[in-house]
Amino acid sequence: MRGTSNNNRGRARKPEHTWRTLGRLLQYTFASSRTMWVVSIISIIVAALSASLGSKFIQTLIDSYIMPLTKEATPNFAPLIQAIAIMAAIYYTGVIGTGIFTQLQVIIGQRVQKQIRDEMFEHMQSLPMSYFDRNDVGDIMSRYTNDVDTLMQMISQSIPTFIQSLFNMVFVLIMMILISPLLTLLSLVVLGLSIIFVRVLFSQSSRYFSAQQRALGTVNGYAEEILNGLKVVKVFSHEQAVQKQFDTYNSGLRNDSAKANAYATMVFPIMGNMSNLLYVLTAVVGGTLAVNNVITLTLGGLAAFLQLSRGFTQPVAQISQQVNSIIMALAGAERIFGLLDEKPESDDGKVTLTNMKKDAAGNLVPTKEHTENWAWQVPGTPVKLVPVQGVVEFKDVNFSYYPGVQILHDINLTAKAGEKVAFVGATGAGKTTITSMINRFYDIDSGQITYDGIDIREIKKADLRRSLAIVLQETNLFTDTIMNNIRMGNLDATDDEVIAAAKLANADEFIQELPKGYQSTIDGDGSDLSQGQRQLLSIARAAVADPPVMIMDEATASIDTRTERAVQAGMDNLMKGRTTFVIAHRLSTIFNSDLIIVLDHGKIVERGNHEQLMAQHGEYYQLYTGSLVLE
Numbered sequence: 001m002r003g004t005s006n007n008n009r010g011r012a013r014k015p016e017h018t019w020r021t022l023g024r025l026l027q028y029t030f031a032s033s034r035t036m037w038v039v040s041i042i043s044i045i046v047a048a049l050s051a052s053l054g055s056k057f058i059q060t061l062i063d064s065y066i067m068p069l070t071k072e073a074t075p076n077f078a079p080l081i082q083a084i085a086i087m088a089a090i091y092y093t094g095v096i097g098t099g100i101f102t103q104l105q106v107i108i109g110q111r112v113q114k115q116i117r118d119e120m121f122e123h124m125q126s127l128p129m130s131y132f133d134r135n136d137v138g139d140i141m142s143r144y145t146n147d148v149d150t151l152m153q154m155i156s157q158s159i160p161t162f163i164q165s166l167f168n169m170v171f172v173l174i175m176m177i178l179i180s181p182l183l184t185l186l187s188l189v190v191l192g193l194s195i196i197f198v199r200v201l202f203s204q205s206s207r208y209f210s211a212q213q214r215a216l217g218t219v220n221g222y223a224e225e226i227l228n229g230l231k232v233v234k235v236f237s238h239e240q241a242v243q244k245q246f247d248t249y250n251s252g253l254r255n256d257s258a259k260a261n262a263y264a265t266m267v268f269p270i271m272g273n274m275s276n277l278l279y280v281l282t283a284v285v286g287g288t289l290a291v292n293n294v295i296t297l298t299l300g301g302l303a304a305f306l307q308l309s310r311g312f313t314q315p316v317a318q319i320s321q322q323v324n325s326i327i328m329a330l331a332g333a334e335r336i337f338g339l340l341d342e343k344p345e346s347d348d349g350k351v352t353l354t355n356m357k358k359d360a361a362g363n364l365v366p367t368k369e370h371t372e373n374w375a376w377q378v379p380g381t382p383v384k385l386v387p388v389q390g391v392v393e394f395k396d397v398n399f400s401y402y403p404g405v406q407i408l409h410d411i412n413l414t415a416k417a418g419e420k421v422a423f424v425g426a427t428g429a430g431k432t433t434i435t436s437m438i439n440r441f442y443d444i445d446s447g448q449i450t451y452d453g454i455d456i457r458e459i460k461k462a463d464l465r466r467s468l469a470i471v472l473q474e475t476n477l478f479t480d481t482i483m484n485n486i487r488m489g490n491l492d493a494t495d496d497e498v499i500a501a502a503k504l505a506n507a508d509e510f511i512q513e514l515p516k517g518y519q520s521t522i523d524g525d526g527s528d529l530s531q532g533q534r535q536l537l538s539i540a541r542a543a544v545a546d547p548p549v550m551i552m553d554e555a556t557a558s559i560d561t562r563t564e565r566a567v568q569a570g571m572d573n574l575m576k577g578r579t580t581f582v583i584a585h586r587l588s589t590i591f592n593s594d595l596i597i598v599l600d601h602g603k604i605v606e607r608g609n610h611e612q613l614m615a616q617h618g619e620y621y622q623l624y625t626g627s628l629v630l631e
């Protein structure tokens with residue numbers, strides 16, 4: 001199937017609705033850890049208050065304890081020691097507050113991280129296939145990784161630091177005003193000017209850093225692309241050309257990094273020394289004003305003020321830093337919420353699949369026992385049981401993936417119970433699309449598809465899909481034992497049932513030859529198995545599901561003749577007694593089909609069995625005699 005994935009991997013660096021997303025995120029995190037948030041914010045306030053009170057206490061310490069001591073002949077240090085102990089207690093309270101909130105925020109962050117990942121995963125499973133056509137895997141993956149990570153960072157670090165800095169600033173400002181309003185005003189003016197200066201420098205440097213980031217992205221992207229296509233590079237001996245291209249990108253990165261770092265090494269020391277400058281300026285101006293009696297400032301007052309002014313520049317710098325990372329994290333949060341807000345697959349089906357048995361009076365009734373006698377349970381009074389037979393009918397079916405681009409046109413066909421129906425046609429004719437209608441990967445635009453006479457939209461999706469098995473061209477295997485990989489077809493299957501299914505699928509022989517047999521662990525995508533062996537496992541998986549209807553997408557990849565025979569025999573075994581839809585890529589495998597449907601641009605152009613179609617001397621005949629190419 002051709003996916004028309006819309007590559008929107010380009011990260012949004014800024015959220016579209018900053019405040020709305022922030023509000024929603026805070027609500028989300030508050031809801032899961034209300035008490036922890038309250039305790040955390042109280043601890044932040046305590047920490048900020050202690051820091052500024054501690055600095056302010058320097059004034060009392062110098063003016064009321066140290067200065068009087070310098071005038072005494074036999075100084076008594078006891079009160080000073082007591083005062084120092086009080087100051088230590090104030091600072092210590094702050095340390096405890098900081099300890100509590102940092103711990104709590106990490107816990108909250110972890111909790112939100114887990115909750116969000118769980119919710120995203122659960123929600124993702126409920127999304128329709130069309131969502132995955134629109135969004136590529138890398139893009140969805142980055143929501144689980146980058147976006148959740150930055151979000152966690154924001155909750156456990158940026159937000160608490162932001163709140164703490166805010167309170168620090170407010171408390172320090174109050175203390176400074178209490179000591180000297182005029183000096184405070186002066187500090188604010190100097191600070192304002194220095195912020196403007198720093199911003200100018202910063203905007204210059206961020207230009208260089210953006211260029212560095214872009215160059216880094218190019219180098220990484222190129223390395224990734226080449227890694228993925230390593231075989232092609234080797235096959236066509238492109239190593240040197242690839243190396244040259246990489247060198248070019250890498251040199252570009254070095255140049256941009258050099259510029260960015262040169263600027264940074266110049267700018268950051270200036271920014272770092274800004275607070276020292278402010279400190280010296282306040283000391284000189286404050287001292288001069290006090291000596292000249294323009295303001296009344298004690299020595300203790302000046303010392304405390306200087307300490308406080310230091311504590312004022314730091315939070316200002318921190319706030320602007322945190323705002324940047326909060327904005328970036330909000331962009332991620334927006335993308336996460338975007339995924340969570342996607343509408344799940346609609347499922348209004350009420351008809352369910354059930355086992356049935358005869359009761360004492362000989363009537364068929366639904367049962368939870370595994371009778372292997374399946375029926376559709378149609379709700380109503382009385383509940384109706386329709387035996388599952390596997391009759392599938394398309395009536396005037398039309399379908400388009402995107403509005404206005406119709407893919408299937410007026411499809412009418414009936415597959416009777418146990419029949420083998422094959423779809424043939426050139427690539428893109430709509431073979432895969434037709435089969436995706438049966439299991440409701442996509443919903444049809446108009447017409448009707450019935451399963452044992454019931455409209456498939458009335459059947460609960462999970463039950464509909466349970467009654468169908470699909471052998472896909474591409475076999476997805478998971479990191480687990482062979483036994484469990486086959487069991488994916490039916491999680492309730494016993495080991496014996498799995499082995500029986502593998503035998504039916506012709507997979508048993510090669511499995512037995514593996515060192516650990518059914519307990520051999522498959523690595524990730526099963527790259528240590530051959531293409532044919534992977535297909536055999538996929539057939540075994542369908543066999544263990546034992547459904548009345550099967551959809552088989554024949555493998556196109558060439559496999560050795562012996563394995564191909566095994567795969568074909570496995571498929572044939574599996575088809576016996578079931579309605580089967582085959583997407584045929586090789587005409588040799590479909591002679592014995594009960595019905596062959598020839599498709600062209602989403603329309604049925606011919607139908608019949610092999611003999612009938614050959615006699616017609618039409619499209620099928622041409623395909624078969626080689627005048628037309630199938631793939």
Ligand SMILES: Nc1ncnc2c1ncn2[C@@H]1O[C@H](COP(=O)(O)OP(=O)(O)OP(=O)(O)O)[C@@H](O)[C@H]1O
Binds near residue numbers: 401407425426427430
């Ligand atoms: N997920 C999708 N979104 C949009 N268009 C699609 C999608 N899948 C298939 N198509 C389009 O629908 C048409 C039929 O595709 P389909 O995959 O059903 O053909 P096919 O006969 O199975 O081809 P092949 O033999 O190459 O697998 C093509 O034009 C294809 O581009």
